Amino acid sequence: MKDIPNQANLPEKPTKPCITLIIPYEEKMKNKTYLDVLLGMKADEIEKQLLNDYPVETVSPLIKKLRNTLKTVHYARQGKTIGVFVSPSAEKVYYFSPSHLEDFKLPVLVKTMCD
Secondary structure, eight states, X not given: OOOOTTGGGSOOOOSSOOEEEEEOOOGGGGSHHHHHHHHHHHHHXXXXXXXXXXXXXXXXXXXXXXXXXXXXXXXXTTOOEEEEEEETTEEEEEXXXXXXXXGOOOOOOOOOOOO
């Protein structure tokens, strides 16, 4: 086996995966059916990705926890981005308020003419 320079500095794959899912708000998320389908699709994607890197014995309990956590997500009536965090020891759903873009004014851009 050939040694790779700085092999000790290579990051190791964590032994226990964690899931972070951020779903930016879309107007369609006000519809509960749409949101349920979207969350189900995201869970399927995450499961597929995790199974590429981890054994099924490690992934199955985490995916089960994710799917149970997704059932508790409230549909976004107030236009909030959803954050879901799941680890082997914890799960949490966060709702992020939209930024106040109407309060943010872009500076006036000045064009200059060069000859």
